[in-house]
Amino acid sequence: MRKNVIAGNWKMNKLLGEAVQFVEDTKAKVPSHDSVESIVCAPFPYLPTLVEKTKGTDLKVAAQNMHFEESGAFTGEVSPSMLSDIGVTYVVLGHSERREMFAETDETVNKKTHAAFAHNLIPIVCVGETLEERETEKTMEVVEAQVKAALAGLSEEQVNQTIIAYEPIWAIGTGKTATSEQANEVCTHIRKVVADAVSADAGEAVRIQYGGSVKPANVDELLAQSDIDGALVGGASLEADSFLQLVEAGAK
Numbered sequence: 058m059r060k061n062v063i064a065g066n067w068k069m070n071k072l073l074g075e076a077v078q079f080v081e082d083t084k085a086k087v088p089s090h091d092s093v094e095s096i097v098c099a100p101f102p103y104l105p106t107l108v109e110k111t112k113g114t115d116l117k118v119a120a121q122n123m124h125f126e127e128s129g130a131f132t133g134e135v136s137p138s139m140l141s142d143i144g145v146t147y148v149v150l151g152h153s154e155r156r157e158m159f160a161e162t163d164e165t166v167n168k169k170t171h172a173a174f175a176h177n178l179i180p181i182v183c184v185g186e187t188l189e190e191r192e193t194e195k196t197m198e199v200v201e202a203q204v205k206a207a208l209a210g211l212s213e214e215q216v217n218q219t220i221i222a223y224e225p226i227w228a229i230g231t232g233k234t235a236t237s238e239q240a241n242e243v244c245t246h247i248r249k250v251v252a253d254a255v256s257a258d259a260g261e262a263v264r265i266q267y268g269g270s271v272k273p274a275n276v277d278e279l280l281a282q283s284d285i286d287g288a289l290v291g292g293a294s295l296e297a298d299s300f301l302q303l304v305e306a307g308a309k
């Protein structure tokens with residue numbers, strides 16, 4: 058039985074006081090880590106404070122991106138060792154907003170997955186098709202290529218720990234959710250791609266989240282699908298109450 062992972066991706070939202078208030082309001086209320094992994098993906102400047110404030114609780118903290126290099130002349134970037142050094146445990150990689158607006162490629166995502174494991178960070182690797190790709194029936198092909206590229210060269214053990222987030226771009230922030238059947242169909246395909254590329258066991262073990270307009274009203278139906286093991290949530294993760302409802306759904 059795979060454990061659900063519910064991650065709130067705050068994106069570029071909240072000021073420090075609001076971020077702290079959020080974790081104060083949720084950290085003692087999230088279900089046990091044994092029943093669901095509850096994660097907030099916060100902007101870089103808040104990570105040390107949030108890691109400190111959530112120590113010893115079941116709420117975990119993720120970064121939303123990182124560089125793949127260890128250190129050097131990369132003005133404005135944050136390295137994997139900086140994240141692990143301050144106690145961050147997960148990192149979102151290859152979000153479609155970074156692919157679209159910040160020149161993230163399959164190749165850099167792959168370098169970042171390797172760098173994450175080298176620094177004990179669990180990667181949440183985002184994949185997903187555009188509306189045009191869906192309408193021209195390229196979804197499976199596009200997602201397959203992204204998954205294979207992201208995982209290339211990882212060991213079976215590393216793939217077992219990887220979290221893949223399937224986020225159809227047309228469903229992000231639009232209020233348009235993929236139907237639970239549409240979402241599951243792609244997640245099933247991703248699982249098969251991992252099984253074929255790595256091993257049957259890795260295909261079984263890898264956790265696959267759905268993301269795109271997930272909210273308390275639709276999360277149960279999405280999580281009830283055979284191959285969906287959680288959600289990566291933007292808008293509906295910004296309020297403590299809504300986030301708590303989502304993690305409680307993940308613990309069922």
Ligand SMILES: O=C(CO)COP(=O)(O)O
Nearest residue numbers: 066229230269270291292
């Ligand atoms: O991009 C997303 C999470 O990473 C999804 O965002 P929304 O939940 O706001 O659609």
